[in-house]
Amino acid sequence: DGVPLNLADGSGDFQSIDPLAASHIEVFRGGNALQYGGGTLGGSVNFVTDTGYTADREVRLEGGSFGYGRAYASGGLVKGALDGFASFGAFTQDGFRGHAEQREFRLTSNLGVRLANGIENRTFLTLTQSDSALPGSLTKAQLEADPRQANASNGEAALDQRRDTQVLRLANKSVVRVSPDTVTELAVYVARKDLDHPIFQVLLQENYDYGLSLRVINTTPLAGHRNRLVLGINPQHGLTKGDSFVNLAGTTARGARTDRYTQTASNFIAYAENQFGMTEKLTLVGGAQAMAARRDNSDEFIAAGQTDGSYDENYTGFSPKLGAIYAVQPGVQLFGNVAGSFEPPSFGEGPQAIAGGPLKAQRAVTAEIGTRGKLAAFNWDLSLYRAEINNELLALQVPVGGNQTSGVTV
Secondary structure (H helix, E strand, O other): OOOOOOOOOOOOOHHHOOHHHEEEEEEEEHHHHHHHOOOOOOEEEEEEEOOOOOOOOEEEEEEEOOOEEEEEEEEEEEEOOEEEEEEEEEEEEOOOOOOOOEEEEEEEEEEEEEEHHHEEEEEEEEEEEEEEEOOOOOOHHHHHHOOOOOOOOOOOOOOOOEEEEEEEEEEEEEEEEEEOOEEEEEEEEEEEEEEEEEOOEEEEEEEEEEEEEEEEEEOOOEOOEOEEEEEEEEEEEEEEEEEEEEEOOOOOOEEEEEEEEEEEEEEEEEEEEEEEEOOOOEEEEEEEEEEEEEEEEEEOOOOOOOOOOOEEEEEEEEEEEEEEEEEEEOOEEEEEEEEEEEEOOOHHHOOEOOOOOEOOOEEEEEEEEEEEEEEOOEEEEEEEEEEEEEOOOOEEOOEEOOEEOOOEEO
């Protein structure tokens, strides 16, 4: 709904989103995400939730093999200036393999009010519980012998490897039409995420994230030409409290502590994008984004023989954009752009490369050309792009003796 969903360090979980609750989904690839402050190489995806005005009453039931089942119910209402929407989704499956069961529950809701003078305010509340057992990887010989087996170290009798999360998120967004040509959007949000992740160790995390998103959109003509100017800022802050313990195989008890840390991530993003109608068919697009970010890890448990994993890194970047859109005919466009991107590393990507030293932010310049449109019953969206990336963040799985080690960032 135009409000950041990722954690402040850039990581995130798609389990927090119920696609069935979306009115529609907008995809802004690469530099096209600049109008929302998105600065990553890939771009941004905007999940727009149903409201009381757009929702239909719906009940959905599904069932299938391997214990698969899904239930979903949603509905909305409008009463005077108020409207509301709520959906409830539940999902379960045992999985084809051993130790592969999943259980999920999602609540997605919002309450809106339309006031006088073109003011609209909407509050969003989402709650997600996602529990997943991890069956692990198999060697080729194990796969051929029994493709349904779990990795021997992953099952309940061994390490009982899982990834269980709970997310509570509250956001409020106001849209104010300041004048016929100017709209201001202000959103604030707060979220808590809990992670219980027994793997080779038991990893526990509490995440607290909050932030603000402010956009001003002005469509006043410029020198007699069409013009659309977007200005915005996105301040974000996140706090993670983490613990790690020895995984006592075959039990639910935790062993000795192996790590404890506090991580803070903060970003301040400022951006501007302008679309200028040079002619009736040709639109020129220019924009830029500036970002300042901090990643601070405080190592609060240093066992004998271990090194202090604390670090405090600051990142700054500037990303320009220049492009054009040509309307061949109503509903058919050609487009092209050259845009920069700047992406500081998340905490999951680690503080150091294998060669040592703090990770640098990933920077890229991407050129793109393409076409999109609709004719009769046909829709298309086709693009060709090339990205030149510096300091690319790569998560590699290094095979050792037929097994997989944990991911290592280089």
